[in-house]
Amino acid sequence: MFGFLSSRQLLFVTNRRRTQLGLLQKNAFFIIQSFTSVGCLSESEFENEPERNHFTVSYLVKSCGLSSKSALLASNKVHFQNPDRPDSVLSLLKENGFDNTQITKIIRSRPTLLLADPENTLLPKIQFFRSIGVSGSDLPRILTISPDLLRRSLTNHLIPCYDFLKSVLLENEKVITTMKRSQRAFLCDVTNVMAPNVALLRELGAPQSAISLLVTHSPSMAFITHAKFVKAVQEVKELGFDPSKALFVQAIQAVLKLKKPMWESKFEIFRRWGWSEADTLLAFKKHPICMLLSEEKITKAMEFLVSKLGFSSKSIAKNPVVLNLSLEKRIIPRCSVVQILLAKDLVKNDLSLATFLLPTEKYFLEKFVIRFQDNVPQLLSVYQNKMELLDVEIQSEKALGKVIPTRHGLSGEQLPLQQKQWRIGHELLPTEKRFLEKFVIRFQDDVPQLLSVYQNKMDLSDVQFQSEEVGETELL
Template structure:
């Protein structure tokens, strides 16, 4: 039974003279091309191109697992005389542990990869990734999420990018972390973007460790377009951030996330809680991420801290980092434990927020739970019961 899966509307104008009929036999699709009524004169037909187009659609469906519509669209860019080259590309992926579904996903995102030379173009790039410690599972994740890495020239783009990032971070472990967080950084322009951005930070006296923190944790901001990077740095300097502190580069990445009107709206929101603009700016300087949360999140957290815990609003300015913490997973569970200890006279009633909200999980448990577990074994149950994520903690 013939099924026509390609209509005039699916193809660009220049391809409308070609219709593709699909004959399904035993689970496979056979592609047949023919000329529709009212098409261009016979002298203008290109039988060889039609044949290659038909072959590409058939291959994309049968060998790559693409849906018919995706195969038709992809075939406009992928034409070949024989399946020898595409077969070698698929085999390379299979040899490196890619599943059929993962290969299909890669081909759908980057169809032209089927025309690449596996030995000269693809394999050297895979070997580069393995040389910096990319595991087999990470390799699959990285390439599946960004197959366009294979479009970049190894010697002119990928290796220079790696060498530059390595010169900043010094160790491959950090390079790998950076690359996993933002695979596209390896497609960056060292001369016009990466190097000038890092040079600017060094000129301002930003410590090497802080630059490393920015590159490792926020690579997309660190290697953004130079003009935008300069603008963000200029704003941070104008606000009075200290280049010697980590908050300086944290503020840079916040400005990349938030446009000026949105940032101003956060200042106005904190104003409703009694903060002056200087107080809001001080909070921003101590913990830049206190501005990133949604208005709803900030409002709920401030309401709990001020009206439930009873912390004066102005005291939160110096502990603005707690605003970013999860209300359900951290603030409420920890406050529930502290309340019990206060009721029993084992904790101060005016305990500063940072004392019990800032510590790591282990330190909090040691100081506020394990320490009193013999006399009050219910503390751990209270803590775990309040954690909405439902994860259990062993002590």
């Protein structure tokens, strides 16, 4: 058990605070006046209010910043005729970095805290949170969100919670991170709720790093009832996940968060992009978090990678982690750089998504930017979004920007280019010579006007099609 306060230390703190509070109470008027009253009660608002509540309501409005309506509601939970105890509580909060807005929120939510013993009840808890590493700026924010932390027993609840979380996460910093993400970690009964779930994961052989990840990043999942947790674990095992791998815990997280209708909805979203059920399950097994992404995020990534760049949607199922990347901060900047390098034949034309989207920032800069600075001086500016891609001079590779999209032809139907595993450099950004040979000259007999269309000498709508099927078999 965490024993940061010995009886001797607690006695010292108590005596010291009583002396300080004695001085503060003499000047309570000046401290309380720092609050801006949001308005006084009208006579009509007092008409039906019991006389014993008049002082309480007035205090809540003038000293705590509550609205008249909130004060009336709060007075049903707390009553006092003497301001000494509430003044001491407010003074203690302000001394420990709480601003007026935060104090108002706390009192509005938990007005009974005004009658708590500031010396023996509130102060030791604040000191405890500070002692485990909660910063001065974080503590008021955390306690404002979850004021019930100040009502939990220090000895019987808060310290045991900390001790248990420390035994699971091993590092104090991770305990603080967990607390910031979800104050529930210090509010729930960890012995009866979280402990059985952690024990089950350990029994199945889940690595410590995976357990820490679950508790730190999704504490609400770790605090799910044991029966639901067991059911989720069983489902994940049946899907073929290995408990000894970190993906096992990520899959549990996804299964617990997604209810059946939402799960089916995600399958439908991917189905619209050409994924079979097997493709979606493959993606889930490779990167379970992909099932937790919003429809908007999935659609934007697919539209860019599939519709604009021409990647096969099924190739993304094999690298689903790319869907989780930021489109604006990672995917577009890196694709812009690779487009230039491919157009200049500086890199191989069979690059896969994982080759340039998944590496670290340092690796990408070294391998794809700095390495080619002499060849393309503007490369870093393009990557940093300081220069448009079209402003980069591509001397002989004029195919850049002239590639017909592989999706949505004349009829809006998917074009036959999509039937292959297309890569950004292989079909979308070849050199001028390669593009002409592979996509124009090769089909001159079938579509005589193709060269004129490519050279902008003829509008696509002027091309004569002999049958409706040409759009499916011959048009590129």
